Amino acid sequence: MISVAIVEDDDVIREAVREYLDSQDNMICTAAKPSVEHFLAVLNEETLPDVILMDIGLPGMSGISGMKLITAKYPGVNIIMFTVYIDSHKIFESLCAGASGYLLKNTSFPDMKQAIEIIHGGGSMMSPPIARKVMEHFHAGRKKRVTSPLTDKEKEIVQGLVDGLSYKMIAGSSSISIETVRTHIKNIYKKLQVHCKADVIRKSLSGEI
Amino acid sequence: MISVAIVEDDDVIREAVREYLDSQDNMICTAAKPSVEHFLAVLNEETLPDVILMDIGLPGMSGISGMKLITAKYPGVNIIMFTVYIDSHKIFESLCAGASGYLLKNTSFPDMKQAIEIIHGGGSMMSPPIARKVMEHFHAGRKKRVTSPLTDKEKEIVQGLVDGLSYKMIAGSSSISIETVRTHIKNIYKKLQVHCKADVIRKSLSGEI
């Protein structure tokens, strides 16, 4: 019997997963909490499950921070990150912080069950797109730079952001209006699927752009 | 229709895999050779398959060397290493040389078929024990920086900034008030002699902190 805990803020998903796992004859869901804080409140040596399914995008403490706390206290526990993010940074931060698996939320219930069984058996499981990212991390040698979706002007703006310039300073150094800078940045955010400067800087410095 | 090539010296395994794949209605086995040399002799733009199943322990040129030759000439091809080795060095050498997947020879035919489909679809697939090795590789990569002038709490805040979190989110994930976050950030700026988030993120990612 494999004991499993779920930390997921979406009530519908959490309860659906809980019901599915509980209906399996080799699994039991010992906890289903909407946040890391709620989960930590009931976690101790007695209640420690074999496997923890942890969302990343949680209210309050993030799933990654939560995992760091949990693995620091219980190094042997198996944690599966369970999320919508395919962002390289989040993946590698999770892996470095001790995750044993990384499943996307579009994973089917049977696949999820299989992942739990595999990880409980000492293996590891990643959704294929995640595995691909991990692979590509090793392929560092031959990268195609043609993958950038940004135009030259947009790349120029990004460089300004990376250099720590404000919109006003970018406008000055490119001799365009600050409003134009704002428009470019809106388009950049749309293309990169981000919502703040920090993400652009991180992606740029990590070679994702 | 996915075209697949097999490079495997064991006649029994090679022919069994070839027959199985050919019997699938969405796959065709375009080549089944006992060595890299035999395979290279028939490989060109015309015969290039979508996916190559490559053994590592081959007579003559090893599968890893063969893969390096093939990926150098055809960067887009998907190669799955197919072997008995769980040796870390062989795994990472394969991944670094451009493998898109890594299957153990005890993999069932249906799982192999699924792996080929996943990899052809842009994902990636590793047998669970391999994935575990890869995970552990990241777990080992936790390092500390001794030169940092920042306190642990301040580094925690910096990490939040790098992750693209707002002050509010950092406050939430660290369970402190947003005002405390602001105070910490004021102190961080003073210590690092900077005046905006962007500079902190850049310094952090470039290893200056």
Add this chain to the structure above:
DNA sequence: GGGGGTATCCCATGTTTGTGGTATATTTAG
């Protein structure tokens, strides 16, 4: 015991950023 550093919290003010619009000229691709 006092001083320095850390961690916590609050207020106020002005600036910057994020996001939703709209709009025009130019270039590029189909």
Add this chain to the structure above:
DNA sequence: CTAAATATACCACAAACATGGGATACCCCC
């Protein structure tokens, strides 16, 4: 040629940020 993409520019509003204060409490060291 028409449609799409690009580069330019503006408005408005809410949220987030940067910076200046001040305050309490803890701990360590001299």
